[in-house]
Amino acid sequence: xxxxxxxxxxxxxxxxxxRELAARIGVSSAYLSRVEHGRDPPPTPDxxxxxxxxxxxxxxxxxxxxxxTGPAVSGYLARIPEAGLLLLELARRDLGxxxxxxxxxxxxxxxxxHEPNRRRAQLxxxxxPRQVVLQVACDDLDDAIAVATSRMPxxxxxxxxxxxxxxxxxxxxxxxxxxxxxxxxxPGVTETAALLVFARPLPIEAPDRxxxxxxxxxxxxxxGARHQQLLANVSLLAxxxxxxxxxRARTPQGALDxxxxxxxxx
Amino acid sequence: MAxxxxxxxxFIAQAVAILLLSRALGLLARRIGQPLVVAEIAxxxxxxxxxxxxxxxETYAVVFEPTSLGLLGLVSQLGLILFMxxxxxxxxxxxxxxxxxxxxxxxxxxxxxxxGLGAAIAPWxxxxxxxEGVSLLPxxxxxxxxxxxxxxxxxxxxxxxxRLVRSRVGAITIACAAVDDVTAWCLLAFVVxxxxxxxxxxxxxxxxxxxxxxxxxxxLVRPLLGxxxxxxxSREALTxxxxxxxxxxxxxxxxxxxxxxxxxxxxxxxFGAVLPKQGGLAHALAExxxxxxxxxxxPLFFAFSxxxxxxxxxxxxxxxxxxxxxxxxACAGKFGGSTIAARVTGMSWRESSAIGVLxxxxxxxxxxxxNIGLELGVISPTLFTMMVIMALVTTFVTSPLxxxxxxxxxxxxxxxxxxxxxxxxxPTRRFATLVCVANERSxxxxxxxxxxxxxxxxxxxxYALHLMSPTDRASFFVGQAPxxxxxxxxxxxxxxxxxxxxAIKPISFVSSDPAADICGVxxxxxxxxxxxxxxxxxxxxxxxxxxxxxxxxxxxxxxGVFIDRGLVHVRRVLVPFVGGQxxxxxxxxxxxxxxxxxxxxxxxxxxxxxxxxxPGVAAVERLREQGGGRVTLRVVEHASxxxxxxxxxxxxxxxxxxxLGPQWGLAHRRLGVHAERLIDGASCSVLVTHAGxxxxxxxDPSHDALERGEA
Numbered sequence: 001x002x003x004x005x006x007x008x009x010x011x012x013x014x015x016x017x018x019r020e021l022a023a024r025i026g027v028s029s030a031y032l033s034r035v036e037h038g039r040d041p042p043p044t045p046d047x048x049x050x051x052x053x054x055x056x057x058x059x060x061x062x063x064x065x066x067x068x069t070g071p072a073v074s075g076y077l078a079r080i081p082e083a084g085l086l087l088l089e090l091a092r093r094d095l096g097x098x099x100x101x102x103x104x105x106x107x108x109x110x111x112x113x114h115e116p117n118r119r120r121a122q123l124x125x126x127x128x129p130r131q132v133v134l135q136v137a138c139d140d141l142d143d144a145i146a147v148a149t150s151r152m153p154x155x156x157x158x159x160x161x162x163x164x165x166x167x168x169x170x171x172x173x174x175x176x177x178x179x180x181x182x183x184x185x186x187p188g189v190t191e192t193a194a195l196l197v198f199a200r201p202l203p204i205e206a207p208d209r210x211x212x213x214x215x216x217x218x219x220x221x222x223x224g225a226r227h228q229q230l231l232a233n234v235s236l237l238a239x240x241x242x243x244x245x246x247x248r249a250r251t252p253q254g255a256l257d258x259x260x261x262x263x264x265x266x
Numbered sequence: 267m268a269x270x271x272x273x274x275x276x277f278i279a280q281a282v283a284i285l286l287l288s289r290a291l292g293l294l295a296r297r298i299g300q301p302l303v304v305a306e307i308a309x310x311x312x313x314x315x316x317x318x319x320x321x322x323x324e325t326y327a328v329v330f331e332p333t334s335l336g337l338l339g340l341v342s343q344l345g346l347i348l349f350m351x352x353x354x355x356x357x358x359x360x361x362x363x364x365x366x367x368x369x370x371x372x373x374x375x376x377x378x379x380x381x382g383l384g385a386a387i388a389p390w391x392x393x394x395x396x397x398e399g400v401s402l403l404p405x406x407x408x409x410x411x412x413x414x415x416x417x418x419x420x421x422x423x424x425x426x427x428x429r430l431v432r433s434r435v436g437a438i439t440i441a442c443a444a445v446d447d448v449t450a451w452c453l454l455a456f457v458v459x460x461x462x463x464x465x466x467x468x469x470x471x472x473x474x475x476x477x478x479x480x481x482x483x484x485x486l487v488r489p490l491l492g493x494x495x496x497x498x499x500s501r502e503a504l505t506x507x508x509x510x511x512x513x514x515x516x517x518x519x520x521x522x523x524x525x526x527x528x529x530x531x532x533x534x535x536x537f538g539a540v541l542p543k544q545g546g547l548a549h550a551l552a553e554x555x556x557x558x559x560x561x562x563x564x565p566l567f568f569a570f571s572x573x574x575x576x577x578x579x580x581x582x583x584x585x586x587x588x589x590x591x592x593x594x595x596a597c598a599g600k601f602g603g604s605t606i607a608a609r610v611t612g613m614s615w616r617e618s619s620a621i622g623v624l625x626x627x628x629x630x631x632x633x634x635x636x637n638i639g640l641e642l643g644v645i646s647p648t649l650f651t652m653m654v655i656m657a658l659v660t661t662f663v664t665s666p667l668x669x670x671x672x673x674x675x676x677x678x679x680x681x682x683x684x685x686x687x688x689x690x691x692x693p694t695r696r697f698a699t700l701v702c703v704a705n706e707r708s709x710x711x712x713x714x715x716x717x718x719x720x721x722x723x724x725x726x727x728x729y730a731l732h733l734m735s736p737t738d739r740a741s742f743f744v745g746q747a748p749x750x751x752x753x754x755x756x757x758x759x760x761x762x763x764x765x766x767x768x769a770i771k772p773i774s775f776v777s778s779d780p781a782a783d784i785c786g787v788x789x790x791x792x793x794x795x796x797x798x799x800x801x802x803x804x805x806x807x808x809x810x811x812x813x814x815x816x817x818x819x820x821x822x823x824x825x826g827v828f829i830d831r832g833l834v835h836v837r838r839v840l841v842p843f844v845g846g847q848x849x850x851x852x853x854x855x856x857x858x859x860x861x862x863x864x865x866x867x868x869x870x871x872x873x874x875x876x877x878x879x880x881p882g883v884a885a886v887e888r889l890r891e892q893g894g895g896r897v898t899l900r901v902v903e904h905a906s907x908x909x910x911x912x913x914x915x916x917x918x919x920x921x922x923x924x925x926l927g928p929q930w931g932l933a934h935r936r937l938g939v940h941a942e943r944l945i946d947g948a949s950c951s952v953l954v955t956h957a958g959x960x961x962x963x964x965x966d967p968s969h970d971a972l973e974r975g976e977a
Contacts, residue, residue: 130779133775133776133777134775134776135734135752135774135775135776136773136774136775137752137753137772137773137774137775138771138772138773138774139771139772139773140771143729143771143773145790146773146787146790146791147773147775147787147790149786149789149790150783150785150786150787150789150790151783151786157786157789157790158789158790158791158792160790161790161791161792162792196775199752199774199775251736
């Protein structure tokens with residue numbers, strides 16, 4: 001997953017210009033532009049926090065996307081050194097996603113969290129097996145968008161498809177990690193999504209030069225925190241390496257399970 | 267004064283004073299509902315000898331020292347060049363499309379009438395107000411041109427501020443102002459050429475060269491720019507190099523027109539006008555330039571005109587009378603001319619006078635013209651001052667008058683009535699075809715028909731859709747990659763497409779509900795005609811059952827079901843016709859075949875006596891008119907239309923296009939027990955057409971009922 005491309009996509013959808021965001025977090029727009037193009041590493045934690053606030057995202061999500069632990073974790077590790085040793089144990093055993101899910105479940109029952117568990121927006125809830133299309137082969141992103149909208153429960157597919165294509169022209173949504181996230185804000189539609197897994201890589205340019213194998217197409221009726229969160233979820237899927245698992249899925253339900261399982265760890 | 271000690275500090279002091287005052291007045295203007303430009307013109311006049319020079323002559327003499335005006339003039343000229351470029355950029359030819367008729371009528375009247383009136387009072391003004399040695403002809407021409415100016419940019423701003431752009435009045439005014447602008451500038455270029463020229467012949471040469479230059483820009487430079495613009499898809503791609511290239515071309519164009527003997531501003535405007543408006547280029551450029559030009563450079567120009575405006579020059583009652591006459595004539599010509607022309611083209615008095623008021627706005631374009639006139643020495647400083655007052659008055663009265671004539675409530679009403687038809691029209695829609703390829707055999711024939719249906723520009727999209735059934739999956743993952751399977755099935759279709767040099771875009775994916783997915787993709791792509799292959803159904807004998815049945819039920823567009831009997835080309839086509847929706851769809855296919863150019867069509871109109879001809883007979887006439895000699899109409903009387911069509915179809919046709927209807931023995935039902943006579947009996951390939959919901963809604967719904975009754 002390409003952090004810069006994701007940042008740009010989230011920024012464009014938040015309706016904030018490059019210069020405006022740079023001014024808000026106190027960096028030069030040239031520097032921010034270099035970050036968005038991946039020529040500079042992701043900014044420091046406090047700047048990331050400021051960016052998250054500007055983009056209406058939970059801070060932890062942006063830290064996650066930037067592959068940083070963030071002050072909550074690093075502070076905890078500093079206070080309780082044993083926590084770091086526990087991580088070391090996990091690393092030594094090379095525990096995978098499934099094993100970690102079991103540990104999470106254990107922690108959840110043994111030490112229930114006292115904080116109210118804020119429900120985050122989930123892509124899995126927007127997708128039904130009908131909205132998952134496997135083995136898609138086409139020559140460009142416009143056609144892929146048409147296939148995606150053909151599976152969306154909508155009365156005006158053409159309008160939705162054109163809105164997505166128009167949004168895509170404004171700023172490409174290939175975010176790396178094999179993912180492209182075409183999307184649009186279309187007033188009056190019900191929030192919906194479609195997941196395409198390509199039979200052969202889609203011939204479009206990706207910021208990290210990885211072949212594009214998955215498209216998650218998202219349509220929401222309004223801009224705002226929820227829209228941003230859903231988009232960030234797409235990037236998190238890419239960040240967690242969902243592409244390989246999705247390519248292995250043989251049924252729409254199987255692909256949907258991959259999404260739901262990864263999202264449960266957000 | 268020590269703080270002003272060299273040209274640069276003086277210039278900065280001037281700029282500071284100008285920006286401060288015009289911004290401050292701008293705030294005031296907004297209060298009273300005036301456009302910013304009124305404040306800027308006023309600020310310029312106040313900073314000039316008319317006020318600043320009167321109350322503080324010493325300070326004025328230091329700040330606006332006569333020798334320093336050259337620098338101010340140069341910078342404001344540069345600002346104007348950029349500004350005229352922006353004006354050209356805002357001029358979208360798309361605005362004219364569809365409204366050309368009334369717009370051209372109104373805008374030409376709104377130029378000719380004020381021009382005429384201006385020219386009429388010219389002899390009277392010439393004796394007292396023309397500078398020494400200026401002959402009557404250039405003076406008259408200039409006065410006429412100056413009277414007929416409309417301020418396109420100010421108008422655009424007023425319209426967008428009052429949310430009038432989408433209304434009928436707004437749309438027509440914008441288009442008119444655009445035509446006006448172009449015409450007035452051509453006129454002015456001619457006036458400048460005449461005034462500068464030593465004789466009549468050099469004026470003609472200048473005019474001819476200018477015309478040639480305009481042609482070169484439109485037919486050589488514009489396509490070239492189009493290619494550049496096509497590369498600049500997104501805003502991010504507008505590099506500084508590209509901006510540099512565009513600005514360089516702008517300067518060159520400006521220079522060229524200056525060399526040709528018409529004003530450099532003309533070249534800037536022309537270059538802006540030919541820059542393609544599609545794609546992000548024009549928009550991104552405008553965004554980059556606008557702030558600096560509008561906020562910094564333009565006020566300098568206003569101040570520069572203001573310094574040259576000396577209200578003190580108009581002192582005698584007689585001169586004020588002349589000034590009044592000029593304002594009156596200007597308003598009478600522009601307002602009166604446009605209003606009457608609009609009324610004649612069939613608009614209401616209210617709308618017409620709103621257009622008149624809007625067109626009467628002179629704004630800063632008038633100032634641009636006047637400054638050119640003053641530089642040329644065609645008008646005297648006194649007349650210049652009078653005309654500046656006229657420009658200020660006509661711009662000032664626009665907003666309050668418009669509020670009177672066209673209040674917001676009225677606007678709201680009109681906007682509801684206006685609907686979509688007045689939107690900037692999209693370019694003519696392309697005819698998009700979706701070919702559904704189910705197996706290797708059905709592809710080539712479908713592609714052949716798809717090819718025959720394509721229009722002459724050959725650029726219309728044709729999609730080939732192949733849906734894989736999920737039950738195929740076992741074979742996918744054991745040994746055979748899925749894309750290979752879909753590629754194998756699409757291969758014959760793509761091969762035929764290559765042979766016919768058709769560009770086809772293949773799409774394939776796994777589907778458990780092919781009918782829904784076919785219709786879904788057609789909906790998302792805005793397909794006009796879907797072509798399906800024929801599948802032998804498992805149950806019954808109906809050829810139109812199964813998936814085809816489901817597709818016909820849900821299709822968002824016309825559908826053609828194709829029965830291939832070795833179709834290689836589409837030359838001779840038979841369209842049997844009785845009337846009804848699906849027959850109309852068959853005629854639509856025939857019409858597309860005509861447009862594409864290769865086919866000869868025979869329409870067999872069957873009158874059976876029992877059924878009266880449907881309402882679609884007029885469509886046959888239209889088709890005949892359109893096709894010229896390539897459409898033959900044969901009228902026969904036969905008890906059974908299907909038998910008549912079958913008999914005719916034996917005569918060497920490539921393709922039989924027939925509507926899905928009981929008259930042809932074809933019915934839209936899931937399970938048929940009777941074989942479809944026409945399909946079985948015909949020896950050539952058959953395309954069975956089914957009208958989409960739009961066509962069905964357009965045509966008489968009673969036929970729908972008739973059909974259902976039979977089926």
